[in-house]
Amino acid sequence: MLLAAALATPSVSADEGMWLPRQMPDLAGPLAALGFTGDAGAFADVTAFPLGAVVSLGGCSASFVSPDGLIVTNHHCIQGPLQFNSRPDRNLMVGGFLARERAAELPGGPGSRVFVTVAVEDVTAAVKGNIPPDVTGRTYFDLLERRQKELTAAREREPGYRCTVSSFFEGLQYLAITQLEIRDVRLVYAPAAGIGNFGGETDNWRWPRHTGDFGFLRAYVGPDGRPAAPAPGNVPYRPKHWLKVSAAGASPGDLVFVAGYPGRTARFPSFDTIRETVEFSLPRLLQRSPEQIALLERVGAEDPETALRVSTRIRGLNNTLTKTRGVQEAMVRGGVLAQKEAAERELLAWIEANPVRRAEYGDAIPGIRTLQAERARLRERNLLLGEFTGAGTALGAAESLHRLAVEAAKPDAERDPQFQERNWPRLREGLERLQRSLDRRADRALLAYHLESIAKLPADARLTVLDRLVGLTPGQEPAAATAAISSWVERHVTASRLYERDFRLGLFGQDPAALAAAADPLLQLAAALFPVQEQVRTEAKDYSGRLARLSPVHAKAVLAHAGGRVAPDANGTLRITYGTVKGVESRDGLFYLPQTTLRGIAAKATGTGDFQAPEAQLAAIRALRAGTASPYVDPRLKDVPVNFLSNVDTTGGNSGSPTLNARGELVGLLFDGTYDTVASDYFHDRERTRSIHCDSRYLLWVLTAVERADELLGELTQVP
């Protein structure tokens, strides 16, 4: 009922939001106020036009742009396929790639996926109904997890589909989302890095921006039209819906929609949660990310193969670092934390002012605070353990293999969801894909780096198994710890065979005895670490179960207090957001104009560092300047628009999302937000938030004037 109220009452919040498609019909009013004359209800059906064309790549968004399964997304979303197909002497991440015919398209590599959302069902009652109110903690967690597994299993009976039961409004609502899972995804086109990543880290999160952050993939299915493993005989997937690419792009004042799969926001959680982020998590990231970047750059400088393998990780860490800096700045100096605190103070006063509300909501915020405080002592230790055994190193592979061996011995329904049979192919692909980035030099440096931190843990929060195995003791001389770590890492990494693709994949699905027989030192370590990891996981489940009793109550209070339409936090599911193309006074005295143009590329292109525009592009710009006509020149700007700003509400995961005009035509690709926007994952700033899009005219101009990609242009349905 609260949800219904949230959807029905008009409110100032209507501008903010990564809306569920089902919320769109209720936004007809605010949309009409922005000049929308279409049917807001058209956005409610995920299987109809235009949402039917909007897909997830798992971490990025994308859309079909031809009846033959052609997909457009961001350049930075196809780094995996580019890295997979790169060699030191043929680096597609730098040089780009264009398949001038279908036969020339390259494999996307293991793990490349396209997910097409086909159904969204409210399963709140099935997940949470009929549980006595005193069931909590681990028991409650397990019960919710088991019911979600059952709902998922029922929806995955037909092969080729994948179901996820997702929590909305902090567990107040659950939706089962079913997606077609396409597994043969091929690389069609990526511009050179000098276009696709023009500006690089220097311009990341910045404006003015001049990035051609686009690329094309193609979805293939078996000859029967159903998802199939990559195979030469597969045929292009024929989507029910695809978007037309607008040759008119977007202009200031235009109403635009962005449909995609935003990853995570945390606007609902309580002030204490956000404060923990600001006071603990972000400073920790701000210290550790630059250290890891420096370390990976150092090992990359020693060897070009290593450099290639660590490049994507460095790019990711840099992106995280820049974002984290911006978040921290906005939180503390920009006053976001203070705003969040004030908002919660208002909420608490509202709750306290009324005995019914006090009875219903009064325990949630204090309860969450207590839960958090309990976890503080082991927080750092558990994070370090997770990072030490985390993905990216051969130890991460060992941990996956060991857990799989343990979990596989259980009945499927009782396994940890990550290790259920439905996830085995992607686990296996993950271990295969690891070959692109796995590197002994990088592992030595990273494992030693994490162990150095582990060695410094306080006496009441040690990882005793590592103390014993590596030879660490609390209060040890730092030099002695370093010597012990260095020799231990050297022995383990050198002796491990998990760096060999076939050895690693050969162990996939083996039982613990078989793994032990392999006598690999990293597998032995994984086995030794397993009990403490299980203990951490059990504690986490208990915590989650207790939190699952409190946070929906908190969310309910927030919704009731807001008294209007509110969008749930992003959680990787299909959303739609709308807004206007417009600039912003970013800082006192400084205005971000809403559009950039080719002029700016020519001005930035120093030919060095992050600004190495390809000569073909510079020549095309000169030709345009000299009078060559182009249909993509904006009459007002007298130049081809490159990027534009809008106040749509997006976050990571939205990358590659189509930007649509009121007619559902693709006028751009969402690819970033401004630096002022990064904290909006926690608290949305209606005035200053701006997303950054690539104008469809720039995409078409590059394909035409720079790449002369006639085949690709011919396949795109372009509307003037």
Added chain:
Amino acid sequence: MLLAAALATPSVSADEGMWLPRQMPDLAGPLAALGFTGDAGAFADVTAFPLGAVVSLGGCSASFVSPDGLIVTNHHCIQGPLQFNSRPDRNLMVGGFLARERAAELPGGPGSRVFVTVAVEDVTAAVKGNIPPDVTGRTYFDLLERRQKELTAAREREPGYRCTVSSFFEGLQYLAITQLEIRDVRLVYAPAAGIGNFGGETDNWRWPRHTGDFGFLRAYVGPDGRPAAPAPGNVPYRPKHWLKVSAAGASPGDLVFVAGYPGRTARFPSFDTIRETVEFSLPRLLQRSPEQIALLERVGAEDPETALRVSTRIRGLNNTLTKTRGVQEAMVRGGVLAQKEAAERELLAWIEANPVRRAEYGDAIPGIRTLQAERARLRERNLLLGEFTGAGTALGAAESLHRLAVEAAKPDAERDPQFQERNWPRLREGLERLQRSLDRRADRALLAYHLESIAKLPADARLTVLDRLVGLTPGQEPAAATAAISSWVERHVTASRLYERDFRLGLFGQDPAALAAAADPLLQLAAALFPVQEQVRTEAKDYSGRLARLSPVHAKAVLAHAGGRVAPDANGTLRITYGTVKGVESRDGLFYLPQTTLRGIAAKATGTGDFQAPEAQLAAIRALRAGTASPYVDPRLKDVPVNFLSNVDTTGGNSGSPTLNARGELVGLLFDGTYDTVASDYFHDRERTRSIHCDSRYLLWVLTAVERADELLGELTQVP
């Protein structure tokens, strides 16, 4: 006649220009087009209001703002007086200073001057008339110099006046400018560095800007009303004219005038001259300035006294470096050099197209090119010699003392102008003022630095006297050269007594024999270097004499070709420029709004580095935010304006210039230009050039709300 034409014909150039006051009546048309309803002729008379209130500080501009000789200028223009009165435990450059009564005003220190322009006469015929056309080179130079000395001497007969004969339009015109020279200048007010230099090097040449770059001095004269040496019995100077400070400041779209003493521009010189700058001089500065900054910072870190002494030099070098980077960027990547080349190509074609023009102007540009080429071989050697013996070190003092000893033996009229008797007081003051910044640590580092470069000179351009004295040879092992330099510098700097104020001043005006008797190693070096320096000077005079036959012809051609009003290059004389308060699209996608406000100070004030706003100021901003009324709040901005942009045409030397509205009221202080503007010394960019001003409302607000400087506010005539 050409000049007359240049002044009479309307032209697109009318926007560009640091105009001679006498040119202003002819600009009535363009001024009317900007909405000016006053009398443009009022700006022609340097002794009338408002120009009569505009003074030079020698390197900076300023203006009288009270009938009691109160002067307002930039904070960065009073660094000398602040440094002179600072001690390590009482650093006025950091903490600021306010004299709440006249008796508390501090001495400006040796060399502090106020120059009030009282007459400007055209003396072209007296300088250049009646010289046979075949007189050139050294002879021509000497003749022009002698005539200028005579003109100067005639105008300086009455004590207290100083005359300069300046060349305009590359020697096409000469004006004799007579100024009253006030020698008792006292420090009245400087804000803390956190206001006066807020933003520091980070924001230097940048926008958005939030600098309170203002400060006050007072001019004192003898009881008889005539200029006098600093003395307790002196009385405030009573200027004929002073400016009223506007409490309304300047707003976007306002017409503004800036009157001041711009230092140097080089828009007239030929393309080859500019190319030499871009290809040789600027890259050289870009290499050497950071090296010297690093070196001075290193010695400053060793000792707090040294740090204080080198701080002004470091600030100056940093400023030069930032500007040079901007100039080089604009010249090469921004296409200024290409524009200059295209403009000259057009000029050459125009000359070639007509036999009369070819006969008159045809030789100038090729002649200048030939002259330049001749000087290339010894260019680096001569620059290094000049830098090695240049100002700032004790060797510079030794050189001055030695040259004075040699020149003093000649009749005054035959002396080098710098060493004529009229300049002895300022030479002596220079040697006295040196005490603020002279430092053995800095000298050791700087002299060694220059000698390291001298050691690397090619065999055909050696400084043989230094080779012999220091023990350098071409092609020597670098380590051997370094060892020789280090031991030589150590011996000379340690043994020299020129670091002692009294010793140094005691040698002032002594003859060469007396200097030799002092047996100071740096004086001995200065004597040893004198012959090669004289040779360099003689060659330079010959070059100048030959150039003086060519460059006026070139300037004449430029004027004739332009066919409209053109302002001469800046040369440190009183000029007036006008324009509009307006923002600018600085880069593709980025717009500089025309004003900044207190909000921006609060946002930038991190309390660290260049952004340490005083707590009193932050409290005043908070009070304003909390509702305290202020007459200086702009109704549109709803905040106190801090800095603003306009398209007036200014350069170094203009610092401290009053910005006037159409009624001649002081609405701001000019203090900087944007980074896009730095190359306008060479080629004026009408679209992007912006000067940066401090709004008079910010000045008044700081005096009111931060300093509570009631006495000073009472003295200023404020107009609402």
